[in-house]
Amino acid sequence: MNKPYVLLADLDANYLVPLEDKLTEELYDQIELEIITDKHYFDTFFSTPRKVDTLIVSADLFSQDLLRHNVTDFFILTETSDDIRSSDNITRIFKYSSTKEIYNQILYKNKEILSVQFSHKETQVIVVTSAIGGSGKTTVSLALSDSLARSHKRVLYVNTDVIQGFSFYLQNKSTLPNEIVNVFNGNEELLYSDIVPYLRNEDFTYLPPLSRSVFSLGLDSNVYNRIINAAKAAKAFDYIIVDSDMCFDDAKTKMINDADKVIITVLQDAYSTHKTECFLRSVDCRNNEKFIFVCNKFRRDLDNDYMMSEVGRKCIITEYIDDVPLHKIHSLDSFTELLGIRNLAYIFS
Numbered sequence: 001m002n003k004p005y006v007l008l009a010d011l012d013a014n015y016l017v018p019l020e021d022k023l024t025e026e027l028y029d030q031i032e033l034e035i036i037t038d039k040h041y042f043d044t045f046f047s048t049p050r051k052v053d054t055l056i057v058s059a060d061l062f063s064q065d066l067l068r069h070n071v072t073d074f075f076i077l078t079e080t081s082d083d084i085r086s087s088d089n090i091t092r093i094f095k096y097s098s099t100k101e102i103y104n105q106i107l108y109k110n111k112e113i114l115s116v117q118f119s120h121k122e123t124q125v126i127v128v129t130s131a132i133g134g135s136g137k138t139t140v141s142l143a144l145s146d147s148l149a150r151s152h153k154r155v156l157y158v159n160t161d162v163i164q165g166f167s168f169y170l171q172n173k174s175t176l177p178n179e180i181v182n183v184f185n186g187n188e189e190l191l192y193s194d195i196v197p198y199l200r201n202e203d204f205t206y207l208p209p210l211s212r213s214v215f216s217l218g219l220d221s222n223v224y225n226r227i228i229n230a231a232k233a234a235k236a237f238d239y240i241i242v243d244s245d246m247c248f249d250d251a252k253t254k255m256i257n258d259a260d261k262v263i264i265t266v267l268q269d270a271y272s273t274h275k276t277e278c279f280l281r282s283v284d285c286r287n288n289e290k291f292i293f294v295c296n297k298f299r300r301d302l303d304n305d306y307m308m309s310e311v312g313r314k315c316i317i318t319e320y321i322d323d324v325p326l327h328k329i330h331s332l333d334s335f336t337e338l339l340g341i342r343n344l345a346y347i348f349s
Contacts, residue, residue, distance in 0.1 A: 002032075004053040004110070009036040009061050010077065018099045019056075026103065054110055058095070073109055077102075098346045101151055108152045123232045124348070127259040129244045129252075131279030132272045135265040136296040138166050140321065140344075141243035143335035144263075145204040147345035148239055150336070155204035156231055159243040160224045160255075164209035166243065169332045170202055175211040184223050192230035205237070221251040228255070239348065248282060256283065261348070265296045266317075270305040277311045285315055294344065297323040319344050 006023065010016050016035060023033055031054075036042045042061055051070040059078045066074070077095040091109055093102055128141040138159070145157040159166045167173040176198060183194045199205050207227070214223060224242070231240055244255060256262055264285070266276050285291040295306060298320040306312045321340030328334060335341060 004031050005051070006031045006033050006054040006056070007036065007052050008033065008056045009042055010058040011037060011039060011060065012058075013037040015095075019102060022099050022103045023106075026107075054106065056106065075102075075106055075109075097342070101342075101346060104151055123235055123237050123240060124260040125228060125232060125240045125242060125258065126261045126263060126348070127242045127244050127255055128263045128265065129256070130246065130265040131275040132267065133246060135267055135272065136321075137265045138243050139169070139332075139335045140263070140265055140294065140296055140341070141241050142166060142169055142332055143338070143341045144344055145206070145239075145241045146332055146336040147341050148241075148348060149204035151345065153238040153348075154236065156199075156237045156240045157204055157206040157243065158224060158228060158231075158240060159207070159209065160245045161243065162213045162215070162245055162247070167209050170206075172200055172202070172208070174208065176208045178211060178217070180210070181217050181219060184219055184227070188226065188230070191226060192234045192236075195227065195230075204241075221249055222254075225251055225254055225258070229258075248279075259290075261290055261292060263292045263294055263344075264315075265294050266306055267297055268295055268299070268302060268304045268306050273306045273309045273311065276306070276315075277309070280311060280315070288316075291315070292318045292344075292347070294319050294321060294340075296321045298340075299323050318347070 006027075008016055008020060008023070016037065020033070020035055023031070027033075036045065039061065046066060046069060049069060053072045054075065055066070055071045055073070056075040056077065057066070059076055062074070062076050072089065074090040076090065076092045078092050079095050091105060093105055126144075128137050128144070130137045138161075141159075142157065145155045149155045167175075180195075180198060183191070183198070186194055195207070198208065200208055210217060214221065228240055228242060231237065242255065242259070244252060262285075264276070264279075266272055283291075293315045295304075295317045298304075299322075304312075307317070319340050321338055321344070324334055324338070
């Protein structure tokens with residue numbers, strides 16, 4: 001049986017090296033790989049009819065003439081992230097995405113050709129928290145969920161705020177019915193299977209918001225820990241993103257202790273920095289593999305008080321996410337497309 005023929009074409013030979021290495025390392029015995037970095041040779045190659053299973057080509061080499069060839073799937077490497085549109089057999093990828101993300105997209109689209117069986121690792125729980133309100137932990141949580149889902153990961157988003165308004169960024173803004181209280185208070189072993197009918201999906205899966213606060217519905221603060229543990233035990237997701245409430249009680253402590261990763265969102269101003277210092281007196285963040293600090297709403301034209309502080313020197317920022325002016329916030333896409341969110345997703349994907 002012939003191996004799938006994969007052609008990688010870009011005039012920048014240095015750019016292709018990491019992608020070539022990744023394809024060779026992961027699929028060395030499953031594909032026939034050819035590299036073209038010369039435009040004259042590329043034009044000559046396609047001057048006669050060609051059959052290619054997967055053509056990964058830079059935007060400056062792509063033309064409509066290529067559509068006349070027998071190409072199963074096109075992947076066009078574009079230099080702008082503003083125009084990432086796809087069709088049935090044409091997928092546009094931001095050229096400066098990580099090698100891992102480009103590889104994941106190629107592999108996912110070609111899973112049938114390559115007879116790839118995706119193996120899912122144990123579910124990771126990622127808790128997103130902050131020491132201060134208004135730091136954007138909800139938009140970071142939702143955008144991270146969306147970004148991971150776009151990388152073909154199975155994601156469950158769970159919001160634990162006392163008053164839940166995250167549906168503002170979603171298409172379906174309705175709340176859970178009050179009957180959900182009976183489900184949450186029901187059989188622990190059946191908890192996940194009982195909540196599945198209430199879950200919704202908009203790229204990623206999410207538990208819809210409660211109509212009222214947990215306490216006004218007669219639920220205790222540990223209800224979310226039970227939901228998270230049940231969903232993790234079901235192994236139905238690659239990631240559970242937990243958008244945690246700002247309160248710091250026993251339930252929150254357990255949530256942080258049990259999490260695989262904890263993202264702490266900070267702002268660059270002096271007050272946020274002070275609040276973060278106070279918060280960290282109660283949390284041991286010395287494990288820099290588990291605790292990830294993200295500076296959200298970052299503006300390069302303002303002083304970075306966090307970076308100049310003692311806590312900033314101890315807890316190094318992993319990623320900066322640019323501030324999005326209010327008039328540019330139209331949907332969740334306004335945040336998902338930010339480079340800082342994409343970079344954050346790369347850490348996990």
